[in-house]
Amino acid sequence: MLKGKTIVLGVTGGIACYKAAALCSKLTQAGADVRVIMTVSATKFVAPLTFQTLSRHDVAIDTFDEKDASVVSHINLADSADLVVIAPATANIIAKLAHGIADDMLSTTLLATEAPIFIAPAMNVHMYAHPAVADNMRLLRERGVQFIEPGVGQLACGYVGKGRLAEPEEIAAEIERFFDAPKPLAGKKVLVTAGGTVERIDPVRYITNDSSGKMGFAIAEEAKEMGAHVTVVAANTSAAVPAGVGVVRVESTQNMLDAVLARFAETDIVIKAAAPADYRPAHRSEQKIKKKDETMTLELVKNPDIIETLGKLKTNQFTIGFAAETNDGERYAMEKLNKKNCDLLVLNDVTMAGAGFGTDTNIVKIFDAGGLVVSLPQLSKREVARRLLEIAAERLEGRGGSEA
Template sequence: MLQGKTIVLGVTGGIACYKAAALCSKLAQAGADVRVIMTESAAKFVAPLTFQTLSRHDVAIDTFDERDASVVSHIHLADSADLVVVAPATANMIAKMAHGIADDMLSTTLLATEAPVLVAPAMNVHMYAHPAVTDNMRVLGERGVHFIEPGEGQLACGYVGKGRLAEPEEIMVAINRLLNPALPLAGKRVLVTAGGTMERIDPVRYITNDSSGKMGYAIAEAAKRLGAQVTLVTGKASVAVPAGIEVVPVDSTMDMLEAVLDRFDDCDIVIKAAAVADYRAARPSDKKIKKKDERMTLELIKNPDILQTLGERKTKQFIVGFAAETDNGELHAMDKIRRKKSDLLVLNDVTVPGAGFGTDTNIVTVFDESGLVVALPQLSKREVAERLLVLIAERLKARGGSDA
């Protein structure tokens, strides 16, 4: 399956290096042209001769060890790669990648490559959970670096927990998925709403919510990766605008409704992940409201329900809603999906640690009109997005595609 693909395998210093040798062997057996770069620390755990024998190529360690005068080694490796895999990836190498440090052969090559990068972390459980490490991985994830999560169990240091390198078989699955991606949404038009809406009280004040936009943006990016033509209608958000996606910025709930309805007829799938304001000021002021009395009464009027409006107007569209709840989640979810005529509804309890607004992870439960479809454990929002979209693609295929 990897015939004709060049894979640069970066091996960093950790006891899990021995698994990298097994991975190198599997890659070569699958037909890949494997080029191994080891850090000096990695060479203290496993001899470079091991990887040379398995890959049938010299192993690069020293940036200045230029063996071919016709090329600059790290640039040549960076340019020739179809994929760069770092396994095991230490906390140190992850930090270098996040901060653009290039002080050895591997980090220099990583900075120079434009190929996709897959990182397989391996370290002590407390190191993996350290805020510096989690923040570095978040930064890399936002830049498009792919991660395969470490496994849980007995670690070499004696601790039990999350931090052991994923098994070579798991890494091979991730590699195959990246190099031979299925495109179940090819030809589909997907509209995603994201972020929080703002309802003006006056020119300097507004009503809003805690939405960061991370879940909706992750869905938009995942839909593009799966082959869809994506439009992102977004309120305020704290994450970077995804590349290669049509972005329509809006402020208020009414603005979002108008933007969605303008594009609704041409859509195959609408995923409403935005956190919209349910109410708006009845009489917003065009001038700053001055502080006068001890109390101020603000009259609010109800906004249109975007999800319900779409459900009532849908013809061919597959509609997915989101519900952020704090209690009786399943009851509210089933009420919403039936009342708003959605095809799926994604529920998350925002009171649960690791779920909800502002986090990089989410814990969701997906319902259809018959009840529970799937309950996902805590995953990165990127992984939640991919699983949700695969489920949507399966549902569309089962009912005969977007023209059903």
């Protein structure tokens, strides 16, 4: 199943190193070309000869121990990897990667690789729960790193709790699922917007809406599973950021437009699932506005229309817009699709139970220039995202075929 895949296995200094040897063996037996990098601390637990024997390759430990003069070892390892797996991953290596520290062979290779990274943490239960460790993991998740959760049980230190390295069979299964899943969007760059933008009135007040970001994040997660390189431009959200995608945080509609435009030229698919504010205050106070009169008049001015701007600028990009409506949805959807030059338009009636903002489900109709493509019943947002992306992938494939 893993034949032809190069997996760089990073092994850091923890008692769970012995499980990494079993993982190395399983991956090699499954056909992978496993290249092992050990930290100096890891060699105190398991001899490098163990991994050399199992992988049939030299084990990299010292950044300056260059065995092949034709390449720079850490760059060669970084470039050759189809996947990088760190197991066990200590709090130390997680912190290094989160903060860009490159002071040994493994951390230097991690900064140089563009391959997906899986991290399997293993540490004391209190270390795993420490705010600094939790924050580092959150930061890495937002950058697209995927975590294989540790197990709960008896730890080597004597504590019982979460922190045990996942079993080699579990880690190997995650890796096999990663390579085995259909990848209709492999090689595509997908940009998704999510959440409601914030327009400041003063330092403590703002205009926003009820968007949670759940739909955008569901699309991002499904696109990642389909093989795409995914970036989410996220405004105000309450949903959890999906693992394995890059996240750019913005506040206002103008911030979101700027972030999207900065990446638009290199993007294959743009999915505008965010709910940007249509208007912003004409004047933003730099100080808190004090309560004085019985009424206050707030003058609003129109914000730039992100999807319409993209529709005017696009060349080969495939653009998908969303329309949240309360009445005359189909008419408004077709008007929006044509006016904003979208390839697909997703309509949801936010007055329907089980649809719209904040829910875990949605009820949508998908339109193209010819009219209704499909009407989907109430489904999970992940399922809606999958169906939408399948349609987009088919259209892209057809577009490529016609050009050939």
